[in-house]
Amino acid sequence: MPAITVSHLSKSFGDVVAVDDLSFDVPSGAITAFLGPNGAGKTTTLRMILGLVTPTSGSTTIGGVPYRDLDRPLRKVGAVLEATAFHPGLTAQSHLDGVRIAAGLSAGRVGEVLDRVDLDAVKHRRIGGFSLGMRQRLALATALLGEPHLLVLDEPANGLDPAGMRWLRGFLRGYATDGHTVLVSTHVLAEIQQIADHVVIISAGRLRWNGPLDQERGLEDLYLEVAG
Template sequence: MTGDRLAIEVSHLTKRYGDITAVRDLSFTVEPGAVTGFLGPNGAGKTTTMRMVTGLVSPTGGTATIGGQPYGRLTHPSRTVGAVFGGNAFHPGHTARDHLRVYAALGGHPDGRVAEVLDLLGLAEAADRRTRGFSTGMRQRLNLATALLGDPRVLLLDEPGNGLDPEGMAFLRTLLRRLADDGRTVLVSSHVLSEIQQLVDDVVVIRRGELVTAGPLSRLAGPPAVLVTSPDAEALAATLTVGPGPVPRVETVGAGRLRVHGWDAPGVADHAAAHRLRVHELVTEHTGLEQLFLRLTTDEVTTR
């Protein structure tokens, strides 16, 4: 391992359960200093992959390493990797403080770290409450507090936003961004794409256990389009698709509305003015994560 910046490297990872292949020849890298979204439909193999990275599931083939080492060879695993895989392992009679003290002792972490993570996760006021009375959102915070006991440089979080209210989601986004900005490696799976879009720098998308694409979200989404509303939409479309110069791709998306790819809004406005055509509205339209996800993971995408 080199320094404190530890990448997750998955290479040709495969997992079979009898005749079912849950993960097939999967390769990708999660870089430190960024939040990476791990996305795919239900049953795509996300949780299985994350469990193989943390040694909870043995791969049929391939490797998964953290800072160049398999999880099983890490000298102090809980000081290197923190993981949340949904559910919980809370004794209903234990308080949050009790729970964290047990896991701190198991990981060899100082007892003082318990108070630190309780405060970090906003659980200090609930520290002495029995976990049986915790809401789903509080349980999620306690799961994350447990994962952070060892102050790890790598985090793997499977659906960490489940059960969080808007305030909780905003808190989670801020926390994970701060951890990534500190040079940590953060891999997050989630079905709440609107929230993930506000958080992630990179994405890894899988489908049926295979890699679909991986890379910076800004690159995968592509350049924005321009949505135009005009009573002269038909004439505008005709003039846009005639040279000279670069010819944009133009879609008709409804009565009096066009989507223009390849030009920016000022370019469309100047062109319309030069041809004395009316424009009532111009909107720069960025590809949302949900649109990108559906485009990459469905068999057929119908466009107008």
């Protein structure tokens, strides 16, 4: 069974058709790049997958189940969305503690995820003073708390420096090698080309491409041809 199924999904905001009869599957145990121009409908689609936006029509399921019907969702799906809001007065450690208590996870998980995203050294600093890249890492750490088998990431490379990009690449590759699934939206084609197994491209809310990554063709050429 696919990790995620998107089926005839549509979403309008007033007169704006953000997502238009979109259907695709996200294969399990692979990294799927979710691409498209600004305003294509990527974030809206990811938010519908995560039950944060109600579709106008169509449906989307995770392992065959709508997100809102998942039992213990934080243990199944980790999500990093655009502009994740943190309470600026909390430290990284206290933020993660709050989430892990709410989710009923063991105290040891906080140290493990801080370690995993290389934030251990700054865990007692207030998030209000964190750089964009540090916030991205903290968002990823939060997503990993429940040891989910599926990660849904909306532009996680945003704000990362070159070393951070390389780190994220290695992290995602390792995560998928363990048999986990990643659905990741990004505009950084050169980065994602190095690790993606599968590519979904949308434009103006519609599907333009869905298939395995063809390294010989080159992702940028494909993207510009179908979405540009």
